[in-house]
Amino acid sequence: MDSGMLGCKPSSTPMDSTLRLRNDASGYLDDPLPYRRLVGRLVYLTNTRPDIVFATQQLSQFMSKPTKAHHAAAMHVLRYLKGCPGTGLFFPRIYHTHVSSFSDADWATCVDSRRSITGYCFFIGSSLISWKTKKQTTVSRSSSEAEYRALASATCELQWIIYLLKDLHIFPSQISLLYCDNNSALHIAANPVFHERTKHLDIDCHIVREKSQEGLMKLLPVPSANQLADIFTKALPPHSFKLNLSKLQLHNIFAPPACWGLIEKPYHSGLNTT
Structure with a gap:
């Protein structure tokens, strides 16, 4: 309310897909406190x-x-929230505890540091339970390296989730699935021989390969069009954003519950796991 956006025009996405925010030496806000708040x-x-x-x-x-550009982008998020104040997570009744996850990275996203963005999401059944967006701590020299670092982060999160479920005496009904849309990253995980270009990935390679061999998860490819973690690594155009949103089981509580069944079922629920 104190932002003065109650009468604003709603936006269909939280961020313009063509926008690239950066540190700028001009246009600083006179008072940064409202932005920070x-x-x-x-x-x-x-x-x-x-x-x-x-x-x-x-x-x-x-x-x-x-x-001012950063402030305008923040106002854009408020315009999006104005159009969907009732959107939230939906947790249907489930009869299995199958854990599936998606890992993704957007290479060299940051225009100031050229660091990549890691994104992942985890499901129990069709319910979204964990998600993350974070800038990677080092600069990746290739998209495969960025994707593999994201894969390593997702593996650590998956291990923590499995430990948590076991503490609650909940045991997954089958081996957990971790989807990645970068074949090179999957090949690195499966290849026991380190080449010169992948030696610097030694630690990340070890943890992903080790947990895969231990049976913690099964690594599977997924088409980029069905990569559910895409929404956590980049700003998507309206059509792609809405499609991704429905697959994450985000629904409008003000819409009739009967309409939720008409939304496309999550892609991962129909994947062949054999």
């Missing part, structure tokens, strides 16, 4: 709104010296 609230909201995670992650990088 707004971004802090958005960060809190991401606990239940994974649809704004990427946009919020991008905005949170400029807390020290936000500019």
